[in-house]
Amino acid sequence: MTVPSLIDQWFPAQQIGAESLRERGSATAMPPVNVVHVWWARRPLSASRAAILGSLLPAWPTPASAGQDSDAQRVLDGLLKEFVNEAAYHQWFLQVVGIPRGKDPVRARGEIAAAVAAGVRTKGNAYGYERAFTRAPEADEIATLRRLSALRTGASRDEPPLTLDLFAGGGSIPFEAMRLGCDVVANELNPVASAILQGTLGVAHDFGQDLAEDVEAWGRRWASAAEARLAGYFPTDAENPVQSYIWAFAVPCPVTGLPTPLAPNLWLARTDSVGTQVAVRLDVDRDAGKLLPSVVEGNMAAHYGDRATYKGGVAESVWTRDATFSGEYIQQQAKAGNGTYVLLAVCYQEASVKGRRFRGPNDADISAIAEAEKELASLRPHWEIDGLMPDEQIQTGQKTDELLRMGVARWSEAFLPRQLLSNMVLLEELIRIQPEMRRELGNERGRAAALLLAFALDRALDYNSKQCNWDASRVKIRNSFDRHDFAFSWTCAEFETARLLIPWVANKAASIHRQLSRNVHGTTQARLEGDGAVLGRPRVLRGSATSVDMPSGSVDAVITDPPYYDNVMYAELSDFFYVWLKRSLSGIWPEFCDLMITDKLDEAVANPSLFKDVATHSGRGKRAKGTTTASELASAHYEDLLTQSFREAHRVLSEQGVLNVMFTHKRVDAWDTLGAALLNSGFAITSSWPIATESENSLHQAKKNSAQSTILLNCHKRGTTTPAYWADIRQEVGQAAVDAVGRFSSHGLKGVDLTLATYGPVLAVLSRNWPVFTGELDANGKPEVLRPDIALDLARERVAALKKRGLLGGKDVEFDRVTDWWLLAWSDFQAAEFPAGEALKLSLATHLDLDALTTTHRLIKAVSGKVTLLSPAQRRTARALDTDANSYNTLVDALHALMLVYEEDGVRAAQSWLDRHRFADETRFRELVRAALHAVPRRKQKGVFVRPEARILDSLRTSFFDDIHMLPDPDAVLAEAPPALF
Numbered sequence: 001m002t003v004p005s006l007i008d009q010w011f012p013a014q015q016i017g018a019e020s021l022r023e024r025g026s027a028t029a030m031p032p033v034n035v036v037h038v039w040w041a042r043r044p045l046s047a048s049r050a051a052i053l054g055s056l057l058p059a060w061p062t063p064a065s066a067g068q069d070s071d072a073q074r075v076l077d078g079l080l081k082e083f084v085n086e087a088a089y090h091q092w093f094l095q096v097v098g099i100p101r102g103k104d105p106v107r108a109r110g111e112i113a114a115a116v117a118a119g120v121r122t123k124g125n126a127y128g129y130e131r132a133f134t135r136a137p138e139a140d141e142i143a144t145l146r147r148l149s150a151l152r153t154g155a156s157r158d159e160p161p162l163t164l165d166l167f168a169g170g171g172s173i174p175f176e177a178m179r180l181g182c183d184v185v186a187n188e189l190n191p192v193a194s195a196i197l198q199g200t201l202g203v204a205h206d207f208g209q210d211l212a213e214d215v216e217a218w219g220r221r222w223a224s225a226a227e228a229r230l231a232g233y234f235p236t237d238a239e240n241p242v243q244s245y246i247w248a249f250a251v252p253c254p255v256t257g258l259p260t261p262l263a264p265n266l267w268l269a270r271t272d273s274v275g276t277q278v279a280v281r282l283d284v285d286r287d288a289g290k291l292l293p294s295v296v297e298g299n300m301a302a303h304y305g306d307r308a309t310y311k312g313g314v315a316e317s318v319w320t321r322d323a324t325f326s327g328e329y330i331q332q333q334a335k336a337g338n339g340t341y342v343l344l345a346v347c348y349q350e351a352s353v354k355g356r357r358f359r360g361p362n363d364a365d366i367s368a369i370a371e372a373e374k375e376l377a378s379l380r381p382h383w384e385i386d387g388l389m390p391d392e393q394i395q396t397g398q399k400t401d402e403l404l405r406m407g408v409a410r411w412s413e414a415f416l417p418r419q420l421l422s423n424m425v426l427l428e429e430l431i432r433i434q435p436e437m438r439r440e441l442g443n444e445r446g447r448a449a450a451l452l453l454a455f456a457l458d459r460a461l462d463y464n465s466k467q468c469n470w471d472a473s474r475v476k477i478r479n480s481f482d483r484h485d486f487a488f489s490w491t492c493a494e495f496e497t498a499r500l501l502i503p504w505v506a507n508k509a510a511s512i513h514r515q516l517s518r519n520v521h522g523t524t525q526a527r528l529e530g531d532g533a534v535l536g537r538p539r540v541l542r543g544s545a546t547s548v549d550m551p552s553g554s555v556d557a558v559i560t561d562p563p564y565y566d567n568v569m570y571a572e573l574s575d576f577f578y579v580w581l582k583r584s585l586s587g588i589w590p591e592f593c594d595l596m597i598t599d600k601l602d603e604a605v606a607n608p609s610l611f612k613d614v615a616t617h618s619g620r621g622k623r624a625k626g627t628t629t630a631s632e633l634a635s636a637h638y639e640d641l642l643t644q645s646f647r648e649a650h651r652v653l654s655e656q657g658v659l660n661v662m663f664t665h666k667r668v669d670a671w672d673t674l675g676a677a678l679l680n681s682g683f684a685i686t687s688s689w690p691i692a693t694e695s696e697n698s699l700h701q702a703k704k705n706s707a708q709s710t711i712l713l714n715c716h717k718r719g720t721t722t723p724a725y726w727a728d729i730r731q732e733v734g735q736a737a738v739d740a741v742g743r744f745s746s747h748g749l750k751g752v753d754l755t756l757a758t759y760g761p762v763l764a765v766l767s768r769n770w771p772v773f774t775g776e777l778d779a780n781g782k783p784e785v786l787r788p789d790i791a792l793d794l795a796r797e798r799v800a801a802l803k804k805r806g807l808l809g810g811k812d813v814e815f816d817r818v819t820d821w822w823l824l825a826w827s828d829f830q831a832a833e834f835p836a837g838e839a840l841k842l843s844l845a846t847h848l849d850l851d852a853l854t855t856t857h858r859l860i861k862a863v864s865g866k867v868t869l870l871s872p873a874q875r876r877t878a879r880a881l882d883t884d885a886n887s888y889n890t891l892v893d894a895l896h897a898l899m900l901v902y903e904e905d906g907v908r909a910a911q912s913w914l915d916r917h918r919f920a921d922e923t924r925f926r927e928l929v930r931a932a933l934h935a936v937p938r939r940k941q942k943g944v945f946v947r948p949e950a951r952i953l954d955s956l957r958t959s960f961f962d963d964i965h966m967l968p969d970p971d972a973v974l975a976e977a978p979p980a981l982f
Helices: 013-024 045-056 063-068 070-082 086-097 105-117 139-153 172-179 191-207 210-233 299-304 327-335 363-385 417-441 443-462 497-521 570-585 630-652 668-679 696-701 726-745 751-757 759-768 788-807 817-829 836-845 850-855 872-877 891-905 907-917 923-935 948-960 970-976
Strands: 162-165 183-188 242-252 259-262 267-269 278-285 290-297 314-316 324-326 340-349 356-359 469-471 476-478 491-495 538-542 555-560 653-663 683-692 709-717 772-777 783-785 833-835 860-863 866-869
Touching: 013 045, 013 086, 013 105, 013 683, 045 086, 045 139, 045 172, 045 555, 045 653, 045 709, 063 070, 070 139, 086 139, 139 653, 162 172, 172 183, 172 191, 172 497, 172 555, 183 191, 191 210, 191 443, 191 497, 191 538, 191 570, 210 363, 210 417, 210 443, 210 497, 242 327, 259 340, 267 299, 267 356, 278 299, 278 340, 290 299, 290 340, 314 327, 324 327, 340 363, 363 417, 417 443, 417 497, 417 570, 443 497, 443 570, 476 491, 491 497, 555 630, 630 653, 630 668, 653 668, 668 683, 668 709, 668 759, 668 788, 683 751, 683 759, 709 751, 709 759, 726 751, 726 759, 726 772, 726 788, 751 759, 751 788, 751 817, 759 788, 788 817, 788 836, 788 923, 817 833, 817 836, 817 866, 817 891, 817 923, 833 836, 836 850, 836 860, 836 866, 850 860, 872 891, 891 907, 891 923, 891 948, 907 948, 923 948
Parallel strands: 162 183, 162 555, 183 538, 469 491, 555 653
Antiparallel strands: 242 259, 242 340, 242 491, 267 278, 278 290, 314 324, 340 356, 469 476, 653 709, 683 709, 772 783, 833 866, 860 866
16 A cells, blocks of 8 residues: 555645745845755745655554554554654644744734734744744654654665655755755756756755855955956946946947947936936037946936836937837847947945945046957957857757847857956966865865855856846846846946955855855754764756666655746756856866756757747648647647656656655646646646745735745556546546635635645546546547546636635626636736736636637736736726626626726716616626625725725725625734634
């Protein structure tokens, strides 16, 4: 018998979600794992630790199951030796995660939300304990975990569990597994991620905090050598040292041929106080053909700051009045090599004044830049011969095309000339000191320190490229990858490299390692050394998840967070770093440097750019039978790689092994692909738990909601099953969704999270009967296998119906599909803005065409992957609503018309409208008002409804429908709710 995991039976999803939100809620208290090096997706440590624990630990058997099964009895006997009852077991779980007895992060977040809504500032730590990830598991807790894991699997009680992460990425999961005392294998295809994992796991494990002192010492040597070579190219004033430079991209004016800077605004400091605001003023000397930027402050800044020379795809020349040119012209000039950069301002620190100051560029600045360009031209041939210059061509890709469109064809061209010179000097000096480091520190310790300094160089690149821009609201440089793409930065910020950049990044590398080591070892090395050693052993593998160098049946748990379909193109993005990392590490970590460029073809993402040349249809217009688009080929490739990877997980897992997959995506096809891959790999999906990753309260106030959750899917090896037909199990699938709604509603789940929580139980039904056939024949004449999305569609449909009944107090009232969709959208997302993928899923559940909601009913606006619910006034502007109409196609149209009349013309006009349309006593309309009052979020900020729709509905209730029960303030309900831990 396969002994179920604890997560198959119980999981404190609300508490883990609240703690995960807290973990991500402060930019100044992020886990050190998150800032070792840029990586584009990391799971919260709290969620990772909880997933590992929940997968390894056994479920608490019921007396009935223990009486019928010897394994269940054995597990129950073992658990009772450790805990007095099941509640004590659950409390211990929370303690190991980092949530102390008597504390509830859900309630704390509710109290904080209520305080914010009331405009009250909370004092001290409102949670009453430190962030959960800061607490390292104790030695006795690790020992208990090992005993209980062995109890579930029947393994040796003395051996630590062996865990594998197939897609280890930034390392959150293996890092927490190591802290829990598990032996860890972290597998990664990407060489940049593999190097990050070595620094996060191996270096932190082997060397502890003392290594930080070595990194600081050698960082000082590195900085000193670089400064000696670069200081002349960064003139400064000792009393008022320069900190950074602000540039603007420029192309020739089509009339004069002179460089025209392109900037969406000219702000340098956009603060709350007008007196501290600073902007650039652009003057020109047309006779001399010179641009004369200067700095203005105060009221003058407000006058010039919002001025733009490029906005909405149209540029305006500073040389010729009313001369404009298009984005197409800009791209043509950039690709032709005519793009340049104009220095707008210099940021410096004035000795006698707190905060950053600005000045216009002077002759010394311009001369130093010219000298730097000469030095780069002089040294470049030497660097090219030695293979140091990162001149690799940028490959065409989903994200890299953003660079290619703007004429950036090689990775060395991602930097201004002085930036490239500076970064090359830093690289050369880092390579130069590496042999000395290994001699003085010893080979292994020297390699470890050199790895961390290579990360420091990458941090310097991240803050010193054309992709950086100036953040006027925070008055600082914004790094290259504050987004997951290569979106062009029209303004560029350059770090003062000679004196500031390297000391900063080297000290940052040391301090991050020190924090990591504290998370791993505590304040000493006791967790690693001696008889009481409890720290797990990490191993980093670089290779495809489809073929892992591990024996069959050797792994206790595969806990992994696979790439999310087409969300992030990791390989394309990481080439920015890899072309430098392979040079800085080739002499000391060759295992991370053996590729010319990162592997795109074997990366498990849906990347249409790989299939453009073989696609037989462009994806637009009429298509012939049998043709395929690049997106369809990319999706099939992604599913194939996922399936192979999960089959590899199946191979390496022991018979009692567990696969836990963390997945976050809102597209239906992504979930369909994941489900098919798991089912076709031989797994049974046994549980599903959603963990919140976005702050509900802040999203309400921001009037938008991305509705993101991390879904934990726990799986075991599937035994022998009897295939079934969809018609035979359809009712069981629908009932599984209904049962899941009842179960998870009692846990406080709602909205999208509630829908997603049904996917695991629904997939579980399929996995018990897999393969499931549709009853039709496929193109080859064989029985057609069901796609999981058919079952997921049914689940969404059942959940939508139940949610609607909930809004109506358990009643069944027939409105119309458009009105149902509007109610459920507000109820699910609790915001006016949400992802287009979620809107699509809801339209499928309510049997609507999403395009019709945009074009026919004009209920929503869809732009850039987001959907916005239009207000009644916006719908009228779009000519979708007429308050004087004699009748309405949908009930939501009628409700919106009444809301407009009441808002603009008052109570009497609204009463007249109700009487004329005979809605005053119409049951369905009254029930619609009731449902809308429940659906539209009633949150308040400083006593005022955040959503105007909620305010108008509340007034309508008071004026015309006062028999509808008044709803309580949701913040007050949340704050007063008792803890829901079990």
